[in-house]
Amino acid sequence: MMPIRKRLPGPQPGDRETILSKRADARQSILDFEAADVKEMGFYPRAFCQIGFPMYAPTVFNEYNRDSGPHHLSIMAPSKIGIPWGIYPRGIMAWIVTNVVKRKEEGIASRTVNLGDDLLDFMQKVTGTKTYSGGATGNIRPFKRQLASLLASRIYYWYGNELNPEAAMKWKSMEITSEGSLLWSPRMLNSPGLFQSTITLGEAFWLDIIENAVPIDSRDLKALWPSCLSVDIYVWLTYKANTLLKRGQTFTHIPWTSLQQQFGPNSIMRSFKQNFQLNLNKVKQVYPSIEFEEREGSAGEGPREKGLTFRVKRPSILSAVPALPPGQLSTDGRKIVSEIVIKRKAGKLPARIPTSFNA
Numbered sequence: 001m002m003p004i005r006k007r008l009p010g011p012q013p014g015d016r017e018t019i020l021s022k023r024a025d026a027r028q029s030i031l032d033f034e035a036a037d038v039k040e041m042g043f044y045p046r047a048f049c050q051i052g053f054p055m056y057a058p059t060v061f062n063e064y065n066r067d068s069g070p071h072h073l074s075i076m077a078p079s080k081i082g083i084p085w086g087i088y089p090r091g092i093m094a095w096i097v098t099n100v101v102k103r104k105e106e107g108i109a110s111r112t113v114n115l116g117d118d119l120l121d122f123m124q125k126v127t128g129t130k131t132y133s134g135g136a137t138g139n140i141r142p143f144k145r146q147l148a149s150l151l152a153s154r155i156y157y158w159y160g161n162e163l164n165p166e167a168a169m170k171w172k173s174m175e176i177t178s179e180g181s182l183l184w185s186p187r188m189l190n191s192p193g194l195f196q197s198t199i200t201l202g203e204a205f206w207l208d209i210i211e212n213a214v215p216i217d218s219r220d221l222k223a224l225w226p227s228c229l230s231v232d233i234y235v236w237l238t239y240k241a242n243t244l245l246k247r248g249q250t251f252t253h254i255p256w257t258s259l260q261q262q263f264g265p266n267s268i269m270r271s272f273k274q275n276f277q278l279n280l281n282k283v284k285q286v287y288p289s290i291e292f293e294e295r296e297g298s299a300g301e302g303p304r305e306k307g308l309t310f311r312v313k314r315p316s317i318l319s320a321v322p323a324l325p326p327g328q329l330s331t332d333g334r335k336i337v338s339e340i341v342i343k344r345k346a347g348k349l350p351a352r353i354p355t356s357f358n359a
Contacts, residue, residue, distance in 0.1 A: 042218035049239035175202035
């Protein structure tokens with residue numbers, strides 16, 4: 001008997017109209033302005049750009065394992081708290097990482113993060129909506145439950161082929177937080193309390209954020225909310241675009257088998273392809289300079305295997321690639337990015353609108 005996949009409570013009354021309006025407003029803002037110009041630049045942990053959180057409640061409560069080619073991720077949590085899953089851990093993680101990086105840019109290098117004294121205010125910062133409800137079917141309890149699960153988790157990330165004893169491997173073991181206190185009172189929702197809720201990030205996790213966080217557009221996450229797959233595709237494509245441009249490349253081919261392993265390992269290929277392309281089209285609405293087409297190759301493994309070819313015309317965050325040290329950016333990569341920056345400053349490149357470059 002197949003296990004029943006649990007989902008978070010569905011949209012509350014008025015959520016559909018709020019989401020549609022939010023997406024329309026965000027889409028127009030995204031096309032008109034750069035994220036940095038409207039103070040909407042965010043950040044996401046590099047490891048979770050490659051492999052995302054579970055979309056549904058895991059059948060094993062205290063350990064979750066996911067693979068994507070040579071990239072491997074394990075999430076461990078106390079069985080009484082459980083593994084974080086769904087859209088909330090993705091939004092909370094983005095908020096925490098963005099907060100840490102921006103404070104570091106302001107000269108505040110602290111592992112302590114203040115979540116505030118009002119739960120609903122914090123939920124609004126994470127979700128971008130003011131629609132909340134309590135009770136057994138509301139969204140307040142699931143949010144707090146997923147927050148607690150995330151903060152109690154430890155992640156183990158490694159790169160390499162564990163089946164080949166001669167292959168090189170790299171790994172990191174990081175606890176999300178080393179300590180914290182959530183002091184929001186359920187009887188005083190939507191009103192400031194007397195105490196601040198704070199967390200202290202694990203040292204290894206904090207250092208990884210400072211050194212490797214991937215720039216994203218916070219408006220894109222709000223526009224794609226609450227789709228886990230859309231958010232996972234967006235942060236992956238953002239990371240992928242940056243790494244391609246660093247190497248001076250503008251396209252890559254990903255086999256369907258690799259995409260399924262990364263984004264839907266437990267789904268049937270036919271349904272996965274339909275669902276992936278549906279969400280990929282949603283991502284393209286907020287990141288239009290990413291183009292993709294299906295390549296009809298051979299059915300087996302190899303260079304002509306069936307899959308999608310992605311073409312990158314610019315990074316999601318314009319400053320992401322130019323900010324890299326010169327030694328990490330190839331000559332071709334600098335040429336591509338320089339052309340983008342020059343056209344943008346000259347007013348010849350509308351923000352985020354697709355354009356063609358001779359590269």
